[in-house]
Amino acid sequence: MDALFYVIPVLIIAVLLFAAVGVIRRARAANRAWSSGLTAEARCLRTYTTTSGGSGDTSVTTRLNHVYEFTTREGRTVRFEERGGPGTVLEGDIVTVYYTADHPERATAEAPARGKLLARTGAALAFFGVFIAFCVGFIVVTHEAFSTAGDFMSP
Structure with missing residues (x-):
């Protein structure tokens, strides 16, 4: 015990x-x-929310998520998800993403x-x-x- x-x-x-x-x-x-200095124009393919909490006395927390797709300088098409993005980005919007050459799937649409x-x-x-x-x-x-x-x- x-x-x-x-x-x-x-x-x-x-x-x-x-x-x-x-x-x-x-x-x-x-x-x-x-x-890295590498940027690309990405299209927001999808936005969705995830919720947590709400059981008993806890409040519900909602988080907005985005799915983006872009093409690297080498011509590779990359799709990635980012949690907690801005509510002003909607499906079909074009945003600037920042990525590294060795791991473009770890890109971010968050401004520096x-x-x-x-x-x-x-x-x-x-x-x-x-x-x-x-x-x-x-x-x-x-x-x-x-x-x-x-x-x-x-x-």
């Missing part, structure tokens, strides 16, 4: 670290696409905004860091509580 107080926080830490790696990867991919990217990434990592620190603190306090409880239980 005591192991439960260690296993659950460690699992939460693992999930948070996995999410942090994902945030960093997405930020680096966007920055590489912006820095390094400060915004840094702030968004930093805020997410700080959020994850607070919860990781809480979990570590919980493990330490729980360990101390079990250690002192064992002293009182021994004959």
Whole structure:
């Protein structure tokens, strides 16, 4: 039973670290696409929304997604999805996308905004860091509580 107080926080830490790696990867991919200097005109093929939450007392969150298609300078046709795009882009609209030559499928239609990217990434990592620190603190306090409880239980 005591192991439960260690296993659950460690699992939460693992999930948070996995999410942090994902945030960093997405930020680096966007920055590489912006820095590559390669752009193309892309057509928005489809827009759709995804919803989450709404069970019990939680609010519903809706996210707009876009599917774009463009042709690279080499003539390769690439289709990609981007989450959380602007609501002003509709099906059939033409937008500028930024991509790298080696991974054009990781393109982004988001306009270069390094400060915004840094702030968004930093805020997410700080959020994850607070919860990781809480979990570590919980493990330490729980360990101390079990250690002192064992002293009182021994004959």
